[in-house]
Amino acid sequence: MIVAFVSGSFQTGRSTIAANLANYLRKTISVTLLDSDIEQLESSILLPPIWSKESEITVLSPIHDLDACQHCLSCITKCQSSVFKDYKDKIILLTELCSHCGDCVDFCKGHAVKLQKLTIGTIHKASYNNLTVLEVRLNDSAVKANSLFYHTKSYLDPLDVTLVDAAPYISDYACCSTMGADYFVVVTGDNELHFKQLKRTLNFFNNFKKPYGVLVNLSESENNQTAEYCKNNNIPLLGVLPFDKKLESGEIPRHQLVESPRWHELFASLWEKIQEELSQ
Ligand code: SF4
Ligand code: SF4
The missing domain is CATH 3.40.50.300 (P-loop containing nucleotide triphosphate hydrolases)
Incomplete structure (x- = not known):
């Protein structure tokens, strides 16, 4: 409880x-x-x-390879957390919005997205009596x-x-x-x-x-x-x-x-x- x-x-x-x-x-x-x-x-x-x-506590966070990107825009419609934006004909990532589902690796057909480990914090355990x-x-x-x-x-x-x-x-x-x-x-x-x-x-x-x-x-x-x-x-x-x-x-x-x-x-x-x- x-x-x-x-x-x-x-x-x-x-x-x-x-x-x-x-x-x-x-x-x-x-x-x-x-x-x-x-x-x-x-x-x-x-x-x-x-x-x-x-x-x-570690999560997977996306990184983007601009050279490999085919600008197909599929990430803009498919990422449910709106991480990908089309800015001046280039894809940029607002990674602070990411919910770490990992789906972008599958839907990016250009293989322009990879996931890297990101440590977001720690849980400390202790005892008092x-x-x-x-x-x-x-x-x-x-x-x-x-x-x-x-x-x-x-x-x-x-x-x-x-x-x-x-x-x-x-x-x-x-x-x-x-x-x-x-x-x-x-x-x-x-x-x-x-x-x-x-x-x-x-x-x-x-x-x-x-x-x-x-x-x-x-x-x-x-x-x-x-x-x-x-x-x-x-x-x-x-x-x-x-x-x-x-x-x-x-x-x-x-x-x-x-x-x-x-x-x-x-x-x-x-x-x-x-x-x-x-x-x-
Ligand atoms: S899905 Fe991949 S290749 Fe297509 S625009 Fe997004 S990052 Fe680029
Ligand atoms: S991991 Fe999920 S939420 Fe984060 S950018 Fe990829 S598809 Fe979007």
Whole structure:
């Protein structure tokens, strides 16, 4: 089962919540925490793990031999990702659009297209006590986040509960970074800007037809405008987590939040609520 933690903006505490829930769950079930927020990887900082494995993710990318090209234009009609363009009577390739199906080698009768291996990123595996931590790292030289996430899914154990710390819903690849989760926890803060961004994110989820619930974080009060909004719009509210001065000042390390009795109870109730929602 995959549960993705998403947010419509930065500074909502999404990574802290996902890491601490994983830390809470590892004591009773087999759990993986996957960090796919490639622009701001935080899980391994939050839960200093022991690294054990690194796997390169490689795809096949086309290269074009202009001298061999017969300018038959068949690639322009047949490539479903519109990689080939006819520019000033010459074929050029926009390889960043390629979905790596490999079909161009067959349909290019002039044998002007070859495929070369391209490493788009790496999956790093680590453990923190009984918890498996996976981190997705994109190779800077490749604009290939969606392909990287597509390959990442095969590294997940289907018998585990996987919590995904996904990219915020302002990134082009946010949707793919959730690994096609079974359930979405939309984490939001409690100020005006967060509320505005949350409404935008929920509009997207309402068309998405996947189950989700809202978790309000860093809140000064149980009765906040987001909780009220969820109630009035029949949106499942998974909980309201308080703004914690000790956490803010660093008195409680971020990854050990769940060790305090008050937070332990809050994470237990959050997991119960998620399971309740999933069983409906
Ligand atoms: S299919 Fe091959 S030969 Fe034909 S235009 Fe495209 S690259 Fe050139
Ligand atoms: S590998 Fe597939 S998507 Fe990529 S250029 Fe060739 S036909 Fe198009």
